[in-house]
Amino acid sequence: MRALTFHGTHDVRVDTVPDPEIINPRDAIIKITSTAICGSDLHLYDGVIPAVLEGDILGHEFMGEVVETGKKSTLKKGQRVVVPFTISCGSCFACNKKQYSACDNSNPVEKQDMTEMMFGQAVGGLFGYSHLTGGYSGGQAEYVRVPFSDVGPIVVPDELEDDKVLFLSDILPTGWMAAENAEIEDGDTVAVWGCGPVGLFAVQSALHMGAHRVIAIDHHPHRLELAKSKGAEILDFKQTNVMEALLEMTGGIGPDAVIDAVGMESHGFAFDSQANMMNVADTIKQKVGIGADRGGALREAIFACRKGGRLSMPGVYGGYLDKFPLGALMEKGLQVRTGQTHVQRYTKELLELIREDKIDTTYMISHRLSLEDAPLGYKNFKDNANEWTKVVLKPALEPA
Incomplete structure (x- = not known):
């Protein structure tokens, strides 16, 4: 598949990388229909977040279609879902308190020593946001593996276009x-x-x-x-x-x-x-x-x-x-x-506000680009912030 990867400060490229696979029975594979460049992605782009390695797939705001599920996933093939950027198990001490971004189980044990040294305790896992937060591949790609897919993703109705619901993932x-x-x-x-x-x-x-x-x-x-x-x-x-x-x-x-x-x-x-x-x-x-x-x-x-x-x-x-x-x-x-956002706590309520047109979610989108044009999107989102207020990437679009 094609995916946006990190190669150093101000150097991101769209490369061909291996397709994601089901690893855990609670996993799902999502075919990305829309993903966005977030302001916090620019911290990675600027090289000020540690433990981002060459070849890491970026992106934590994304949605798409379910194409494969593990045996314990509650999702079904063909559903449209928005995926929270916070990866949460749903059953640990923090998740039971609805403090989903502080999940105790989503950051793999082998990654936790780094954050314990920096923050006193291991932080929760995030998509596409360095090995401090689990080293998970992000969603600025054609496909992504979603761990704990029975907890995070929210199924969205077909009548709501991507642009209206995409930002339930984070912002x-x-x-x-x-x-x-x-x-x-x-x-x-x-x-x-x-x-x-x-x-x-x-x-x-x-x-x-x-x-x-x-x-x-x-x-x-x-x-x-x-x-x-x-x-x-x-x-x-x-x-x-x-x-x-x-x-x-x-x-x-x-x-x-x-x-x-x-x-x-x-x-x-x-x-x-x-x-x-x-x-x-x-x-x-x-x-x-x-x-x-x-x-x-x-x-x-x-x-x-x-x-x-x-x-x-x-x-x-x-x-x-x-x-x-x-x-x-x-x-x-x-x-x-x-704190990082407890996304899963809010998605249902906010989805209803979107359906009722009580919150406008599309007005800030300034540019819609193909996935192949993602490096251009990063550069302009940083260098031309006045005009480039929000960039949405759509893998199905042809490059400019």
Whole structure:
């Protein structure tokens, strides 16, 4: 089969690789009909996630048709399914608490030592996202093996086209959980850093959950306009002192909840020289391999949040961050909630909202490409982020 594989920083290629096979009775093989490039895929593309090996198949947002099943799979051939990016067994301590991304059994034992050293405990398995999370082949391919197929995939009705349901795999439930973690109350003002796909879904989700105001922060004009079209007030951090603006917009109090939808490769902030210097230092450390994360958005979110407020962090972080404002976090009494998304907890509810047209899922798609054109999609998603807001790959399409 054909699949997108990693060959080094900013070097991804579509290669011919072996077809996946059933290994476990709970497995299923899916023929991919749609897959997407996620903002967190760019962390792999930029070479800042460790334990990504040459030849690894990337991609964790995908859906398709069931073509083969193991004896214990609950899926049937011919069904259309969306597959959560989190791989979960459904029966361990974490899964029983519906904390599916923390599954104890999905990351193979031989892979767990790496994450125990980095994080204290082994993390759950993810598709196409390094050997830290299991080394599973991803879905930017013609076919993929889905472990625990009796737990993860959600069967979707034929009347819903791929574009409407594809994002149930990751970014829609991630934006939803980000808003849920913000514990939004009626009348709240919520500030969202980052108007990428997760940030845009966090905007929609926060308003759906009852936020009185949502303020979206970015510097790409088109992405800001998308946020505005969904009901957000917008701030361009290259044109505005964000801290001053947020205080003015909230009567000197600050937002009730803040959402960092940027993560480990954030930009500096033009009106804050100290933040800019810290971000330059973060960038240098990240490039030379002595630091993993750039935390400009996270630092600003902590400083901006009102005393006693809530911090939600759906943005991906991979290691250590210097100059973390722990004092501000503690002295202001902020509550913090974060983590990889417990996708399986939300898919049924969100599928119903899609069917009822209560959540729009297609507006951010800017480009639909063939699988063979995936390297072009990665390059433009990184280099032309204003125009390339979301890239969907369709293996059935002919190359451009």
